[in-house]
Amino acid sequence: MGDETVLHVVGGDAGKLEIHHVLPKDEAELFARIVEAYMSRQLGALRHSPKTVMRDMAAVKDFVMHSLKAPWRWTEEDFDKWCEHLVRDRNIVGSSERTYQGAVRRFLDYLTKNVRFRNEIQRFYKITPVQICNEDNCIPHACERELSRERPAITHGEIDHILEVFDKEIISAGKFGSKDFYPLMRDKAMFFTTYTGGLRASECLGLDITSFSPNPKIPDLGDYGFMSVWGKGSKGSGKRHRYVPVTNLDFPSLMDWYLTKVRPRFLLNADPNEVALFLSERGKRMALSTFEARFKHAMELSGLEGRGFSPHCLRHSSVSHESLRMSLEANRRKHGHVYAATTQGYTHIPDEIVSEEMRAIIEKQISQIKGEGE
Numbered sequence: 526m527g528d529e530t531v532l533h534v535v536g537g538d539a540g541k542l543e544i545h546h547v548l549p550k551d552e553a554e555l556f557a558r559i560v561e562a563y564m565s566r567q568l569g570a571l572r573h574s575p576k577t578v579m580r581d582m583a584a585v586k587d588f589v590m591h592s593l594k595a596p597w598r599w600t601e602e603d604f605d606k607w608c609e610h611l612v613r614d615r616n617i618v619g620s621s622e623r624t625y626q627g628a629v630r631r632f633l634d635y636l637t638k639n640v641r642f643r644n645e646i647q648r649f650y651k652i653t654p655v656q657i658c659n660e661d662n663c664i665p666h667a668c669e670r671e672l673s674r675e676r677p678a679i680t681h682g683e684i685d686h687i688l689e690v691f692d693k694e695i696i697s698a699g700k701f702g703s704k705d706f707y708p709l710m711r712d713k714a715m716f717f718t719t720y721t722g723g724l725r726a727s728e729c730l731g732l733d734i735t736s737f738s739p740n741p742k743i744p745d746l747g748d749y750g751f752m753s754v755w756g757k758g759s760k761g762s763g764k765r766h767r768y769v770p771v772t773n774l775d776f777p778s779l780m781d782w783y784l785t786k787v788r789p790r791f792l793l794n795a796d797p798n799e800v801a802l803f804l805s806e807r808g809k810r811m812a813l814s815t816f817e818a819r820f821k822h823a824m825e826l827s828g829l830e831g832r833g834f835s836p837h838c839l840r841h842s843s844v845s846h847e848s849l850r851m852s853l854e855a856n857r858r859k860h861g862h863v864y865a866a867t868t869q870g871y872t873h874i875p876d877e878i879v880s881e882e883m884r885a886i887i888e889k890q891i892s893q894i895k896g897e898g899e
Contacts, residue, residue, distance in 0.1 A: 551649070552595045559596070559642055560585075563635050584628035596636055597646045597654040601727075604629070604657050623664040630658035637814065656814050660837050661727040661757055678845040678873035679838050683829065684720060688713065690827045707790045708806065712819050714783035715803045715811075716839065718752075721773045723843030723860045726816050726836045728754040732802040734784065740770065749777040756861045767861045772847065844871035 548556065564582065567573045589596070591610060592603045611617050611625060633656045636642060647653055679687075691713040698706040719729045731754065740750020752769040771777075792799065795808025803811045820836045840860070847856050848868075857868040 581628035584625040678841040720839040733800040
């Protein structure tokens with residue numbers, strides 16, 4: 526493992542925080558500088574309390590000690606194992622686990638956005654640090670109303686608008702020879718797939734070219750009747766597999782277009798045996814951080830920035846829109862929820878639709894009363 530190092534990090538008035546860490550000496554020293562800079566920002570520019578900063582650093586230290594890795598070597602699998610350890614071996618309550626997860630996520634936000642440290646890590650270790658904590662592997666908000674406010678659904682009209690903007694931007698990029706030409710095409714297919722399947726971001730990014738199969742009962746969908754995805758399981762159970770039925774007749778033609786006209790362009794720098802459906806410009810399976818950045822780009826192009834939309838809103842939108850044409854049970858099964866209450870929590874029905882439904886019910890009763898009186 527290299528030299529055993531004990532880091533003593535001092536954060537101004539926050540006092541001394543000891544982080545016992547077994548790492549190669551060079552990695553331990555770099556980690557110490559990152560922690561010192563991070564604490565300085567938290568205590569100074571952001572004016573966080575010493576108690577909060579020390580609590581967060583204790584969580585980061587805990588994850589480091591469990592994984593025996595420097596933060597730039599952490600993976601989602603390391604994070605899942607650590608969280609499982611917190612629950613199974615240490616029996617911590619959900620609110621405490623959520624605090625631990627938030628601390629690690631904030632630390633990685635700092636590390637992945639700090640140009641100096643990111644470049645230094647890339648130069649010495651040929652690694653680009655990534656954010657491994659996301660809405661798919663962290664404890665969600667316990668209050669569904671809070672969740673609904675933070676994860677609004679995108680309306681049908683806004684979905685159509687986003688797709689129209691993609692088409693316009695693709696035409697413009699092709700006309701002027703922009704390097705964003707093929708990435709925009711990929712993004713259109715990727716976000717439409719996320720919305721159509723009601724997928725979590727990790728589920729979409731986990732799709733392979735072999736993840737589709739026909740639905741014998743709906744031959745019009747061709748080879749794209751079902752999506753085979755690995756989704757979020759119950760606490761500590763690991764990822765859970767399910768088949769997601771495709772319910773949009775536009776999906777097969779879009780996917781055929783993507784696989785024949787777009788994806789091959791991303792294979793130029795890829796391994797010949799690469800099977801990932803959605804690739805980065807380097808020919809690798811797209812990372813979550815890139816997915817989130819491209820979604821933000823799409824919102825900016827569509828003029829929808831500042832509305833609080835995140836990639837997970839596409840899943841909320843799918844649940845909401847499907848609720849208008851299928852039963853709660855069918856909707857629950859499609860989106861892989863264990864409980865119907867979760868599906869209901871994801872459902873956002875516009876006020877005008879509710880009002881129209883109530884008006885129709887009342888008018889039907891009035892017509893029946895009039896009919897009986899004649």
